[in-house]
Amino acid sequence: MGLVRPPWVSKEWFKKCPFNYCDHFGDKEVLAKFCKICKEEIVRIKKYEKEGKDPYDWKNVLNEVSDSLMQAMIMLDKEAERLGIDLTNNEDEVVEEPPPPDTNPIYKLIRAYGDRIEKLINSFSVVPVEVDAQLLESVLDVFSHSRHFIVAKTARAFASRWREERDPIFA
Secondary structure (H helix, E strand, C coil): CCECCCCCCCHHHHHHCHHHCCCCCCCHHHHCCCEHHHHHHHHHHHHHHHHCCCCCCHHHHHHHHHHHHHHHHHHHHHHHHHHCCCCCCCCCCCCCCCCCHHHCHHHHHHHHHHHHHHHHHHHCCCCCCCCCHHHHHHHHHHHHHHHHHHHHHHHHHHHHHHHHHHCHHHC
16 A cells, blocks of 8 residues: 555566555655555654644544545546546446455465454453553553454455455456
8 A cells, every 4th residue: 555665676576465554554754665555654743733633633634634635636637538437427337346355274374363363362451450551551552453443454455455366456
């Protein structure tokens, strides 16, 4: 998605591996070296801080969403024009959907992993008083992130690969 292929990774290997699925979880400064989305986020936050505004205020977020959608539509129109696609004439077009992710054994394994992580998270509902609360919160944050995002990202990776194999644009 947003990750830039490192020069030491071949294009073929990059397409087959999870390198191209940055989860944006971790040190944004480090991730920004490879992920354009993380880099854009850092620039965005610094811009708001410089202006003395809250980057997470709903008014600011909704303005950015509106701007992003407008940019996406402009890019879509330009790409469609370049490819000779008439976006106004799409009648009778059959869109083939990828198979459900649970048909893939790797996805099933990842789903089972997520279920085990959820059980582990639930086991922390009672902890000794002397537990380092900050450490526990950090661990639970990582586990909860992992629980849902790894399943979603694995499903997305299979769907993306399925589409890329069928669409000459990605070849």
